[in-house]
Amino acid sequence: MITNKEKYRDLCSQELSIPIFSQAWWLDSTAGDCWDVVLLEKGGEILASLPYVTKKRYGFKLLTQPVLTQNLGPWLRPNAVKNSKKLALEKDLIQELYAKLPKHDFYNQNWHYDRTNWLPLYWLDYQQTTKYTYIIPDISNIDKVVSDFEHSKRKNIKKSEKIVKIVFDISPEEFYENHKMTLKKQGQTISYSFEVFYKLYKNGYANNSAKTIAAYDELGNLHAALFVVWDKNSAYNLISTIDPDFRVYGAASLLIRDVIIYVSRFVNKFDFEGSMIEPVERSFRQFGAVQIPYFSIKKTPSRMLRVLQGVHELKVGW
Incomplete structure (x- = not known):
């Protein structure tokens, strides 16, 4: 039986719209055997994918992205449908992708800046932080x-x-x-x-x-x-x-x-891989680069981990 990873490798070799950080060879390099992927298929065609890296910390299972990786997140097959239908399709595909993730205690990934609609996950109680990169378009x-x-x-x-x-x-x-x-x-x-x-x-x-x-x-x-x-x-x-x-x-x-x-x-584009550090941001901006927002998406399904995170935030606040 062909595994999701094998199907995904074939997809990456064919689809030019999949960013480098989501390519199978990149994940092999940065995550070894610790990555996997969720796929949505219809009629033998892959409609959407969501690669992820699994890590263990203090007994908690984390789904995240590897080192030196600017973004991960969902890929949806490009289509030319009207905007209203496109948004409805995005909602269905994104929610179905995330429903198929393995059971976990914490999820956190940065999405590619082309993925601008995180509303389907807002409705599923995910949280979003806006970050910025700088690009010469x-x-x-x-x-x-x-x-x-x-x-x-x-x-x-x-x-x-x-x-x-x-x-x-x-x-x-x-x-x-x-x-x-x-x-x-x-x-x-x-x-x-x-x-x-x-x-x-x-x-x-x-x-x-x-x-x-x-x-x-x-x-x-x-x-x-x-x-x-x-x-x-x-x-x-x-x-x-x-x-x-x-x-x-x-x-x-x-x-x-x-x-x-x-x-x-x-x-045609050059991405400085933006930083939230003020001196670094200033340097990138001085190259004439344009500020582009992207989303950092996270959720903590584990009640115990949420309590520990709250205690940590309280200590930092004190």
């Missing part, structure tokens, strides 16, 4: 893209062009170790393992969907590097590593420009 005209950068970013580019050399395809080992080192300089620890990053790197390159780009000075110092991924619709600035000792030389801005030039041959 059209990168086909590079001169126009760069002209929309704020003056400070263009100034950084001119400065860094005289200091650093741009190199593509640095190794996963060098990228990861540099990110770990630069975070340590800032008193932070890396949030993902080398094993996960290596799988993403290897599978991303194998699917022609990933690239590393880095800036070195003449002494061999690595100023900054990016790991960028893309699907058929958009590129995503997945990981940035910037050495604080060399930040003033502006190499990160040069990397953004050059990687946009590179991915413009494949896609």
